[in-house]
């Protein structure tokens with residue numbers, strides 16, 4: 001709740017959304033790389049971007065905006081490795097950098113404890129893709145080839161039921177994510193898998 005009021009009342013130039021939504025995908029990538037040095041965290045951002053951008057295309061939404069949101073959703077993880085500093089304190093930095101309120105709200109909403117409901121399609125897609133992109137990455141790494149091209153929907157679903165596998169991935173978040181998006185789990189997994197396979201070289205998978 002506190003984060004919500006900060007978002008609403010903090011006076012920033014970002015309050016002019018016409019100005020602030022102009023951050024490009026490449027500017028977001030530069031901002032991410034300024035704050036994130038870990039290769040794996042950068043790859044996570046790219047994986048989530050891949051899935052979210054595919055949904056933007058599917059829904060006919062603003063792909064650039066969706067890409068910026070996904071790339072920046074964990075940008076402050078290295079400087080704020082504990083909750084709720086991530087993403088609440090990170091949001092203030094994004095406001096200073098001119099990131100729009102719409103994008104900042106979506107980023108805050110990917111953390112359930114902020115109390116910010118996921119309402120927009122962008123917010124719901126970000127949440128639904130975040131944990132699943134990480135999970136598909138984990139499924140790729142255990143293949144002999146370490147390739148996402150060797151991962152299939154049935155294998156992902158089987159591993160989701162295996163509690164010992166990739167314990168850090170919250171299965172409940174994935175279930176909530178697909179319910180909020182109103183999509184079937186199989187369809188969502190297949191959709192994200194296909195998107196990640198199409199960008200496997202850049203994702204290192």
Ligand SMILES: [Fe+2]
Nearest residue numbers: 073074110111
């Ligand atoms: Fe996060």
Ligand SMILES: [Fe+2]
Nearest residue numbers: 044073074130
């Ligand atoms: Fe994430």
